[in-house]
Amino acid sequence: MNLRRRLLLALITLLPLLLFAAAWVVLLFLRQGGMTPFRVPLNQARSVPSDAALIARGRRLAAIGNCAGCHTAYGGAAYAGGRAFITPYGTVYSSNISADPRYGIGAWSAAEFRHAMRHGVSRNGVQSPVFPYANFARIDDEGLDALYAFLATVPAVATAPPADALDFPANLPGAMTMWRLLYYRPAPAVTATAAATPQQRGAILVEGIGHCAACHGTRGTFASLAADAELGGGRLAGWYAPALNAQTLAHYAPGALADYLRGTAVDGRGAYGKMADVIAQNLQHLSPADAQDIEAYLRTLKPQSAARESVTRELPAEQRALGDHLYRQHCAGCHGEDGSGKAGKYPALTTSSAITGPDPINAIKLVLFGAAAPATPQNPQPYTMPPFAHTLSPDEVAALVSTLRARWGDGGRPVDANDVGAWGGIEP
Ligand code: HEC
Numbered sequence: 001m002n003l004r005r006r007l008l009l010a011l012i013t014l015l016p017l018l019l020f021a022a023a024w025v026v027l028l029f030l031r032q033g034g035m036t037p038f039r040v041p042l043n044q045a046r047s048v049p050s051d052a053a054l055i056a057r058g059r060r061l062a063a064i065g066n067c068a069g070c071h072t073a074y075g076g077a078a079y080a081g082g083r084a085f086i087t088p089y090g091t092v093y094s095s096n097i098s099a100d101p102r103y104g105i106g107a108w109s110a111a112e113f114r115h116a117m118r119h120g121v122s123r124n125g126v127q128s129p130v131f132p133y134a135n136f137a138r139i140d141d142e143g144l145d146a147l148y149a150f151l152a153t154v155p156a157v158a159t160a161p162p163a164d165a166l167d168f169p170a171n172l173p174g175a176m177t178m179w180r181l182l183y184y185r186p187a188p189a190v191t192a193t194a195a196a197t198p199q200q201r202g203a204i205l206v207e208g209i210g211h212c213a214a215c216h217g218t219r220g221t222f223a224s225l226a227a228d229a230e231l232g233g234g235r236l237a238g239w240y241a242p243a244l245n246a247q248t249l250a251h252y253a254p255g256a257l258a259d260y261l262r263g264t265a266v267d268g269r270g271a272y273g274k275m276a277d278v279i280a281q282n283l284q285h286l287s288p289a290d291a292q293d294i295e296a297y298l299r300t301l302k303p304q305s306a307a308r309e310s311v312t313r314e315l316p317a318e319q320r321a322l323g324d325h326l327y328r329q330h331c332a333g334c335h336g337e338d339g340s341g342k343a344g345k346y347p348a349l350t351t352s353s354a355i356t357g358p359d360p361i362n363a364i365k366l367v368l369f370g371a372a373a374p375a376t377p378q379n380p381q382p383y384t385m386p387p388f389a390h391t392l393s394p395d396e397v398a399a400l401v402s403t404l405r406a407r408w409g410d411g412g413r414p415v416d417a418n419d420v421g422a423w424g425g426i427e428p
């Protein structure tokens, strides 16, 4: 009797908690789209539009969206997948999206393709968020059909990419479904109406096919992307992609941002690191009007007041003296004694996000490996920066980077030789 009573009492007290937990799971489930994402439309006939204008639009979208960049292994056949992405939860290989009916998407209906692009779920299961479907979900039906029509023209390649090699717990069955439950909130597709403002058209490009947040977003646990940290800046594959907003981009003159995105070196400032790949592979294909729309949109964004490391430690005098000396010896010839650069040739360092931004990793990488903006029709012979990995020791690199960040940025934590060792590697 006593025991029964106690059990009953326990149940009565626990019941609200259990109900609450169940309600929470149901709510999360509904917010990731309910059952819809998991109902892959498999029973529809394949019929590929052959409209030349639609295919041309698809080709343009595929270029801006970098489908080939992510879906082609180094030295591999275009769109055959197999490119490795090293994430905090293991290695993900991109899929074969060539027109091969067995290994690619050559047997998919337009409905299945739309479904995969909107929900990240296909006949091959729930896809990892390396595939930026959260962004592609925003592309309207016509855009997706254009991509579908274009991809059907891509030569079939009958090879299977390697299977993903995920770490625990991402390798557990249902892990990607769980991830969706916790972090994915589908956003509706948006169509650019004839009345859309440049800012609105720019937003559609940035949030949709451009998937800028895939790198410029601030990621939380398990590579989650919170909607309110969309372009707050983040690290990807060993580079820091700075926050994109009116404040961080203020040093670009009007129109210069659009030029930069299409591959022009603006006052000597071209892209480097991952952004150089992005411009070389996709953004150089933006039309001037699209690039101007993106600029218009980015300039409307306000900086987020994200918590920023503000433990400025005083840089020891001898480190600073060493940094000053190394700068004069190795850098000032191009970037100027005062860091203001050389008009049209070498960028100013006083406004470089690698120096003034919150993360020192780009400055370390630049000094070690040098830089070259991508060669594009807009900038056919880029000026280059030589590498210093063989000239400077890790201690010297650390002193130099810390000195410049203290001089022209708000400093942040000085870096040391360990940081240079840890962050100085080249990641694929
Ligand atoms: C940032 C890299 C990246 C970009 C850009 C990208 N993809 Fe992918 N995509 C991936 C990866 C990685 C996967 C596989 C995910 C996995 O294995 O869980 C994938 C999966 C897919 C799938 C699902 C394939 C299947 O078998 O289920 C489709 C369809 C797809 N991508 C189409 C596209 C198209 C079209 C574009 C361009 C508009 C594009 N992707 C751009 C990385 C990318």
Ligand code: HEC
Pocket: 265, 268, 269, 270, 271, 272, 327, 330, 331, 332, 333, 334, 335, 345, 346, 347, 348, 349, 351, 352, 353, 354, 355, 363, 366, 367, 371, 372, 373, 374, 383, 384, 385, 386, 388, 400
């Ligand atoms: C031969 C000329 C040259 C020398 C020497 C040189 N740089 Fe550069 N630097 C460049 C060029 C050119 C770029 C632009 C690269 C690009 O557009 O991808 C650049 C880019 C940079 C950037 C990124 C600027 C931006 O766009 O935000 C930093 C930071 C930088 N250099 C630091 C240094 C430091 C520190 C040294 C000395 C160790 C140095 N550079 C030596 C030519 C040089």
Ligand code: HEC
Pocket: 205, 206, 210, 211, 212, 213, 214, 215, 216, 236, 239, 240, 241, 242, 244, 248, 249, 257, 260, 261, 270, 271, 272, 273, 274, 275, 276, 278, 283, 294, 352, 353, 354, 362
């Ligand atoms: C694959 C990752 C990646 C993607 C996708 C990407 N970026 Fe970047 N971006 C970077 C990195 C890393 C940097 C820092 C290197 C540099 O400044 O060249 C950067 C730099 C930039 C800069 C220069 C900021 C500065 O401090 O001067 C702009 C502007 C920019 N990106 C805009 C965009 C836009 C707009 C998109 C989407 C259309 C985009 N990026 C997509 C990785 C990416």
